[in-house]
Amino acid sequence: MSATLPTATVTRRNDEAAVNPDERVRRIPLWRSLMHRPEFGSIAGTLLVFVLFGIFAGNSGMFNLDGVMNWAQVAAYLGIIAVGACLLMIAGEFDLSIGSMIGFAGTLMAVPAMFMGWPVWASVLFAFAGCMALGWLNGYLVVRTRLPSFIVTLAFMFILRGLTLVLSTYFSNSTIVSGVGDKVAADPLAHGLFQGNVLHGLFVWMSATGIITKLPDGEPIVGGLPKVLVWWLVVAVAAGFVLSRTRFGNWIFTVGGDASAAQNVGVPVRRVKISLFVLTAFCACLFGVLQVADVGSASADRGLQKEFEAIIAAVIGGALLTGGYGSVLGACFGALIFGVVQIGISYTSFDSDWYRVFLGAMLLLAVLFNHYIRSRATTGK
C-alpha cells in the first residue's frame, strides 16, 4: 500500500497549478533544434565525406560530371532499398531478405522472358507480383507468429538466394542468365521505364553549348540522367511524403514506437507492418529489375549483402534499430555516403580495400551520434 497522501492535500482545491505559461521553459537556439532532427547526423556525415574526398580526390575527376554520375548511380541503387528498409525499421521491423530478393527478382524477370517466350513487360510484372507476394508472406509470418523479423527474414534470405540459384541453373545451366538486356531494349514499355537515361536532349544541348565535355564522336560525355536516379527520387519523395504528412505515416511511427500502444489507440498494427514488408520487397524488386536492364543479365549473386548496406544507410540516416524514429531524407543521405565512399575511394591514392573499414567506422560513429542526440531530444535537454 502506498498511502503517502494525507487527505488534506488531496481535497485542497485552489492549488496554484492553474493554466499559466510554464515559467520553467527556456528557449533553445535554432542550431540545437536542427541537431534534434533525425537526419542531421547523415547530412553532417555527407558534408564530412565530401570535404574529405574534396581534399584527397579533388582533381582526380571524381567531381566531373561522369564521375558524379558514377557514384550517384551507386547511391541511387542503394537509396531505393534504403528508403524501403528505413520505413520498415521505423515501424520496428527488419528485412534481411532484401539482398536475396534483388537476385531473385532478376531471375524471376529473366527466366520467363528468356525461356518461356513471355514478353518482357509481362515478366517484369511477374517479378514484381512474385516479390511483393513474398514480402507479404514475410510480413504475415512476422505478425502471425510474433517471431522476431530478424529470424523470419533471415530464413528468407537463404531460401531466396537458394531458389535463385536453383532456378537459374535449372533453366540456363549456369548461375547467369544473359541476353536479357537486348530483350528489354526491344520492349518499349520495359525499356522506357527501366533502361538507359532520360533528358538526353538536354545533355546534348549542354555539350553543344560547352557546359559539359564532348566525346570525340560529338556525343556528350554523359548521355543523360540514368533512370535509376529518377526512380530513387520518385521512391524517396513518395515515401518521405507518406511518412511525414499522411495518416499512414503517423501509424508507422506509432507502430514502431510502441506496438501495444498503437493497438490500444486503434492503429491496425498488422496491416501497417505487412504493407511495409511488401514495400521493401517492391523496392528490392525495383533494384533487381533496374540492374538487370542496365547490366543486361540476371545473376544469382546479385544484391549480395545489400540488406546490410540498406540497413546501415537507414541507421546512418538516423533510424533507430528499435523502431519509432527515423527519416527518409536521412536514409537517402546515408545511401549517398555509401556511393561517394565506395566509388570515391578508387579516385584517391588509398587502397580500395579500406572502403569497408571506413563504412564500418562510419556506422559506429553514426549510431553513437544518433544515440546521443536522441537521448538529449527525449529528455528535453
Place this chain on the structure above:
Amino acid sequence: MNTAGNDHILQLEGISKFFGTVISLQDVTLRLRRGEVHCLLGDNGAGKSTLIKTLAGVHRPNRGRYLVEGTEVQFSSPRDALDHGIATVYQDLALVPLMSVARNFFAGREPVRKLFGLIPVMDLHHAARVAEEKLAEMGIAVRSPHQPVGTMSGGERQCLAIARAIHFGAKVLILDEPTAALGVKQSCNVLKLIHTARARGISVIFITHNVHHAYPIGDSFTLLNRGRSMGTFSKDQISKEQLLDMMAGGAEIQSLVAELEGRAA
C-alpha cells in the same frame, strides 16, 4: 443496492472470467451511474486488470452480461468499446515517447485534410492546435505541441492521455491506476482532472489500490478481493476507515501496526 435502471450507463451483471484453471473473476457485478466517479478498489491480484480489460473489450467474459445504456453488448475488440464511448486509459497510457504531443494526441484518429483538394494528408496544424488547447484546459502548458512526449513528466502524460480520451467523445472513462506512479502534487492534479471530467458529465471508473486517493473523489466504491466483489457502497454508506479495513491488506496492516506498537512499548 441499486436496481438496474436506465440511470446506469454501464453494467456488468454476474461476470465470470476464467483463464484455463484460474478463476480470475467470479460472479462480479458492477453498475456505473451516469456522471459518477466509481472507484474500483482491490489489492494486487484481486482481478482489477481482468475487469478493466473486460470493460475495455479486450477480454470477453465466460459468463454474465455486459450492458451499455441498458442494451446488452458483446465487444470483440477495444475498437468496439471505443465506438460505444468507453475509453480506457491504461497504466502504460498508450503514448509513444519518441513522437510529438500532437502526433500522439491524434494517433489512430488522425485529422485528415485534402492537399490540393486531392491528396489526403494528416492535418498537423489542426492536430497541434487542438492538442495544445485541450492540454491547456487540463492545466498543462506544453512548450510546443511538437515536442516529444518523452520530455513530459509522468503527470503531464497522464493528463495528455485523459485529455485525449475526453476529446474523442468518451462517455465513460476507465482509468487504470492513474496515480500509481505519480508524486504527491501530480496525483493531486490527476484527481482534479477526474473531478473536471465528472463536472462535464463523464462517468468515470477509477481503479486504484489507494483508498486515500479514491475516497475524496469517489461517489461509490466497489471492492474486489481474489476475483470476487465484496459489494458496492455509496459514499454515505461507508467511511474511509471501513473501506481501508475491508481492503485486502487492511487486516494485515493493522496487525503489523499492532505488532510494531507492541515492540515500541
